Amino acid sequence: MRIITHLCPACGTVVAANELENNRVMKCPGLGCQEVLRFEDLPEDAREHFLKNRNRYQT
Amino acid sequence: MKGVLLSGGTGSRLRPITHTGPKQLVPVANKPVLEYAIEDLKEADITEIGVILGNKGREEIQELLGDGSKYGVDITYIVQGNPLGLAHAAGCARDFVGDDDFVMYLGDNILKSGVTDLVENFEAGDYRAGIALQEVDNPQAFGIADVDEEGNVTELIEKPDEPPTNLALIGMYVFSPAVFNAIDDLEPSWRGELEITDAIQDLLEDDYEIDSHVVTGWWKDTGKPVDILEANRLVLEDKDLNTAGVVEDGAETDGRIELADSAVIEEGAVVRGPVSIAANTTIKSGTYVGPYTSIGANSTLEDIHIENSVVIGDSEITANGRIADSLLGRNANVESADDLLPEGRRLVVGENSQLKL
Ligand SMILES: [Zn+2]
Numbered sequence: 578m579r580i581i582t583h584l585c586p587a588c589g590t591v592v593a594a595n596e597l598e599n600n601r602v603m604k605c606p607g608l609g610c611q612e613v614l615r616f617e618d619l620p621e622d623a624r625e626h627f628l629k630n631r632n633r634y635q636t
Numbered sequence: 637m638k639g640v641l642l643s644g645g646t647g648s649r650l651r652p653i654t655h656t657g658p659k660q661l662v663p664v665a666n667k668p669v670l671e672y673a674i675e676d677l678k679e680a681d682i683t684e685i686g687v688i689l690g691n692k693g694r695e696e697i698q699e700l701l702g703d704g705s706k707y708g709v710d711i712t713y714i715v716q717g718n719p720l721g722l723a724h725a726a727g728c729a730r731d732f733v734g735d736d737d738f739v740m741y742l743g744d745n746i747l748k749s750g751v752t753d754l755v756e757n758f759e760a761g762d763y764r765a766g767i768a769l770q771e772v773d774n775p776q777a778f779g780i781a782d783v784d785e786e787g788n789v790t791e792l793i794e795k796p797d798e799p800p801t802n803l804a805l806i807g808m809y810v811f812s813p814a815v816f817n818a819i820d821d822l823e824p825s826w827r828g829e830l831e832i833t834d835a836i837q838d839l840l841e842d843d844y845e846i847d848s849h850v851v852t853g854w855w856k857d858t859g860k861p862v863d864i865l866e867a868n869r870l871v872l873e874d875k876d877l878n879t880a881g882v883v884e885d886g887a888e889t890d891g892r893i894e895l896a897d898s899a900v901i902e903e904g905a906v907v908r909g910p911v912s913i914a915a916n917t918t919i920k921s922g923t924y925v926g927p928y929t930s931i932g933a934n935s936t937l938e939d940i941h942i943e944n945s946v947v948i949g950d951s952e953i954t955a956n957g958r959i960a961d962s963l964l965g966r967n968a969n970v971e972s973a974d975d976l977l978p979e980g981r982r983l984v985v986g987e988n989s990q991l992k993l
């Protein structure tokens with residue numbers, strides 16, 4: 578199963594796609610980091626793969 | 637070598653304690669379980685640690701660990717979100733791990749011997765993974781490894797009816813980045829999770845060598861209240877306990893007692909170690925604190941007889957009664973009902989609590 582994550586460019590915190598997709602737009606969860614992370618920051622093929630297989634990334 | 641420390645999970649078996657916080661922060665000998673893991677990694681010279689956060693208790697974990705500098709380590713947070721399995725958690729750490737090897741440590745586990753031997757064994761050979769094992773009496777209840785005479789793993793079997801060995805997998809692994817390719821090829825198991833044992837099985841099927849390391853000291857998964865009490869007993873048994881606080885004249889103490897410097901054992905109290913008493917806590921006259929008990933910070937005990945128990949903190953325990961083998965959550969108070977009518981116990985009990993009266 579493909580695991581999709583996003584690396585915050587400002588602080589290196591890693592966020593899984595399910596979390597990004599849940600929030601769409603979120604403040605980076607890294608301590609003291611002000612970066613805004615978006616599901617749209619993921620590459621297009623990663624987003625498409627995630628959305629097509631969305632139920633596999635839920636619990 | 638990097639570290640990947642898992643601190644997600646629901647903690648459902650530790651309710652009600654985990655209604656208000658993650659299970660990895662439950663204290664054992666007055667220290668959150670997760671801090672033992674950080675210290676074990678540090679001791680194995682692993683200072684770059686990725687902490688995997690789930691859906692619950694993230695802020696509390698980040699508040700405790702911070703950037704890791706207070707432990708002399710450097711922490712990167714990895715938000716897994718949905719609990720999709722240990723292999724998914726490992727997979728989320730890929731960008732953090734890069735081309736390094738890494739130790740994967742389950743943050744609710746606590747073990748006497750740390751991970752240094754596991755790491756050294758792995759580094760001494762040409763392995764793609766190393767797994768920690770422990771001999772158990774009931775191998776049918778565990779994931780079991782079969783190993784050859786050199787200690788190389790030959791097979792993993794989940795809860796076997798006819799176990800080939802009594803060597804159970806505990807929550808400690810070392811991996812090379814080869815594991816990420818194995819994880820990519822995994823499909824979710826019947827419970828909808830990516831299983832780390834399936835990833836290790838794939839490495840075996842690709843003829844990679846996998847090391848095993850049998851842990852001989854105690855090991856505890858602190859998933860249930862009884863496990864917390866057992867871990868507390870084991871740690872108090874082993875730990876150096878330092879009495880910095882005040883023991884008043886007329887207090888009776890023996891055995892090893894950890895007493896924070898702002899804690900007091902007053903005249904007329906009896907404390908028998910091994911015991912840990914945290915900051916700003918007072919043990920008043922008429923109290924008995926028996927072996928294998930940890931009392932958290934900002935608490936007052938009076939008249940109570942307590943042993944083999946964990947009091948997390950901020951508690952007033954002033955009933956004239958006996959408490960044994962108990963786990964009391966933060967801010968839990970136990971007072972006397974002796975003067976109240978009608979006669980009877982007065983309880984305000986949270987969801988999923990367990991009482992034996
Ligand atoms: Zn960030």
